Amino acid sequence: MALTKISSVFLICLFGLYSQTAKSQFCGCSPILCCSQHGFCGTSDVYCGSGCRSGPCRTSRDPVDKIVTQKFFDGIINQARNGCAGKRFYTRESFLKAANATFDFTDTVTRLEIAAMFAHFTHETEHFCNIEEVNGTSRDYCDESNRQYPCARGKGYYGRGPIQLAWNFMYGACGVDLKLDLLGQPELVGSNSTVSFETGLWFWMNSVRPVLKEGFGATIRAINGVECSGGNSSAVSARTGYYRDYCRQLGVDPGADITC
Numbered sequence: 181m182a183l184t185k186i187s188s189v190f191l192i193c194l195f196g197l198y199s200q201t202a203k204s205q206f207c208g209c210s211p212i213l214c215c216s217q218h219g220f221c222g223t224s225d226v227y228c229g230s231g232c233r234s235g236p237c238r239t240s241r242d243p244v245d246k247i248v249t250q251k252f253f254d255g256i257i258n259q260a261r262n263g264c265a266g267k268r269f270y271t272r273e274s275f276l277k278a279a280n281a282t283f284d285f286t287d288t289v290t291r292l293e294i295a296a297m298f299a300h301f302t303h304e305t306e307h308f309c310n311i312e313e314v315n316g317t318s319r320d321y322c323d324e325s326n327r328q329y330p331c332a333r334g335k336g337y338y339g340r341g342p343i344q345l346a347w348n349f350m351y352g353a354c355g356v357d358l359k360l361d362l363l364g365q366p367e368l369v370g371s372n373s374t375v376s377f378e379t380g381l382w383f384w385m386n387s388v389r390p391v392l393k394e395g396f397g398a399t400i401r402a403i404n405g406v407e408c409s410g411g412n413s414s415a416v417s418a419r420t421g422y423y424r425d426y427c428r429q430l431g432v433d434p435g436a437d438i439t440c
């Protein structure tokens with residue numbers, strides 16, 4: 181009897197250890213544990229110190245304007261060729277304004293998340309060269325079966341902005357949250373750079389941040405799943421290349437599961 185009790189306690193401990201290790205691969209730690217920069221759960225400085233991704237981290241997070249410095253932003257946009265429409269549109273200031281306006285973003289963002297986000301912005305816009313999707317007007321992004329967000333006559337819902345927001349239902353849902361009539365005026369996303377970044381952050385917070393802890397590969401799938409599993413390996417390697425570069429610039433480890 182006593183023996184059974186001891187062995188079951190032992191088994192429970194073993195199981196506890198096992199489940200903690202299994203979970204730790206992607207973090208998703210229990211709320212009392214820190215997720216380390218390498219994606220493991222624990223409580224010592226290795227986990228809760230520098231690079232800590234979530235949980236009771238001991239280092240205070242850097243504010244977003246200390247991460248997205250002018251140097252970091254210029255290092256990207258300066259690679260866009262002269263004559264790109266985006267060069268006179270996207271600015272660090274408008275990104276920071278949008279970040280400030282996005283509830284919860286500025287206080288919770290990490291360096292790793294900025295590296296991932298800007299890797300996608302860079303790929304989607306070709307280093308902030310494009311405001312609108314190249315030849316976007318030639319494609320139909322109106323899902324007429326969507327009754328909640330019906331297309332306005334004569335308006336195009338092709339890709340616009342840092343994340344290339346597309347489709348009537350996306351413009352519609354995003355507009356509701358931003359309190360802007362993006363169904364009636366989708367062109368706002370291409371004419372006001374703060375609005376443009378707000379749409380990027382809207383998509384990010386709703387569709388990408390929730391999978392960030394699964395690794396960068398999961399963020400590619402969230403943005404353009406068609407590219408994954410051989411759909412377009414050069415697009416995937418371009419995105420991961422930017423990600424590794426920005427992680428290096430921002431001094432964070434890119435973590436596991438980078439590709440998809």
Ligand SMILES: *[C@@H]1O[C@H](CO)[C@@H](O)[C@H](O)[C@H]1NC(C)=O
Pocket residue numbers: 273276277280
């Ligand atoms: C963002 O908000 C902070 C704190 O309220 C403020 O100090 C900063 O100037 C704001 N930045 C921009 C670009 O609005």
Ligand SMILES: *[C@@H]1O[C@H](CO)[C@@H](O)[C@H](O)[C@H]1NC(C)=O
Pocket residue numbers: 314315
């Ligand atoms: C855009 O359209 C032009 C003219 O039709 C064509 O030459 C070009 O290859 C197209 N670009 C892309 C990226 O589809």
Ligand SMILES: *[C@@H]1O[C@H](CO)[C@@H](O)[C@H](O)[C@H]1NC(C)=O
Pocket residue numbers: 372373374375
């Ligand atoms: C751009 O959009 C922002 C956010 O909606 C707004 O505060 C600002 O006044 C707009 N700028 C212009 C020039 O319309």
Ligand SMILES: *[C@@H]1O[C@H](CO)[C@@H](O)[C@H](O)[C@H]1NC(C)=O
Pocket residue numbers: 412414415418
């Ligand atoms: C694959 O991605 C690359 C880089 O973004 C792009 O130039 C190319 O057009 C894409 N190919 C296809 C078939 O979509």
